[in-house]
Amino acid sequence: MADILQNVMDHAVAVARKAGEVRHPYKDPRWFIGEESVAAGEPSILTDDPTWIIDPIDGTTNFVHAFPFVAISIGFTINKRVEVGVVYSCLEDKMFTARRGGGAFCNGEPLQVSDQTDVHRSIIATEFGSNRDPEVVDKIFSSLRNILSLPVHGVRGAGTAAVNLSLVASGCVEAYYEMGMHVWDIAAGSLLVLEAGGIVMDVDGGDADLMSRRILAANNRSVALRLVEQIAPYRPDRDDAPPAACD
Numbered sequence: 221m222a223d224i225l226q227n228v229m230d231h232a233v234a235v236a237r238k239a240g241e242v243r244h245p246y247k248d249p250r251w252f253i254g255e256e257s258v259a260a261g262e263p264s265i266l267t268d269d270p271t272w273i274i275d276p277i278d279g280t281t282n283f284v285h286a287f288p289f290v291a292i293s294i295g296f297t298i299n300k301r302v303e304v305g306v307v308y309s310c311l312e313d314k315m316f317t318a319r320r321g322g323g324a325f326c327n328g329e330p331l332q333v334s335d336q337t338d339v340h341r342s343i344i345a346t347e348f349g350s351n352r353d354p355e356v357v358d359k360i361f362s363s364l365r366n367i368l369s370l371p372v373h374g375v376r377g378a379g380t381a382a383v384n385l386s387l388v389a390s391g392c393v394e395a396y397y398e399m400g401m402h403v404w405d406i407a408a409g410s411l412l413v414l415e416a417g418g419i420v421m422d423v424d425g426g427d428a429d430l431m432s433r434r435i436l437a438a439n440n441r442s443v444a445l446r447l448v449e450q451i452a453p454y455r456p457d458r459d460d461a462p463p464a465a466c467d
């Protein structure tokens with residue numbers, strides 16, 4: 221694992237030098253999008269530059285309540301594409317790693333998504349999120365009712381987007397969707413799913429967009445598209461939306 225991260229960091233330095241950059245890729249805030257740095261006022265703009273996208277604790281509510289799923293999520297992008305993803309599920313002691321074109325692994329063992337094509341025999345992961353706006357809550361429950369009524373085998377939520385994505389990559393659930401989470405919740409995990417043979421798209425079936433705060437990750441297209449038909453979509457403010465103007 222240390223080797224993978226070192227290679228990536230070396231790559232980041234090489235890309236920077238090639239571009240004539242003198243910035244240090246591990247220290248310049250423009251090379252990071254982190255939950256805590258953004259909360260502290262740093263920008264949340266994904267550029268073509270090598271960028272680390274970090275969530276130090278994914279599953280904060282779980283952590284506070286000792287609900288045993290908490291993860292560290294580290295993604296690395298170049299040209300806005302995730303090149304490396306690392307999710308460490310702390311209490312399970314599982315280190316999930318993926319490198320674009322290099323497969324996905326859990327503690328060094330290769331991962332493969334489920335081969336189930338029938339949504340009725342699937343488990344779907346999702347989250348309720350933290351938005352209590354009645355219109356949003358209605359959409360969440362509408363999607364849930366539609367999916368439960370398909371019917372599916374079950375609906376689950378680990379309380380962390382990164383772990384939910386690791387569950388798709390591991391073949392434990394067939395799909396995960398959510399609206400309202402952030403880029404640092406999903407950057408690393410989305411590559412785990414792709415490299416384990418799955419797909420990642422928008423909840424309306426369009427192209428995935430890391431900054432859109434919407435994701436549907438699935439083991440295959442047929443399960444994903446059945447879910448697209450059931451999901452009542454809404455559009456949270458994008459992660460790269462300009463800050464609201466002050467009076």
Ligand SMILES: O=P(O)(O)O[C@H]1[C@H](O)[C@@H](O)[C@H](O)[C@@H](O)[C@@H]1O
Nearest residue numbers: 277278279280347349379380381
């Ligand atoms: O625990 P954090 O890092 O805040 O991330 C969670 C996010 O805030 C919630 O909206 C989602 O539903 C969870 O899946 C995230 O993992």
Ligand SMILES: [Mg+2]
Nearest residue numbers: 275278279405
């Ligand atoms: Mg998070």
Ligand SMILES: [Mg+2]
Nearest residue numbers: 255275277278
């Ligand atoms: Mg967090």
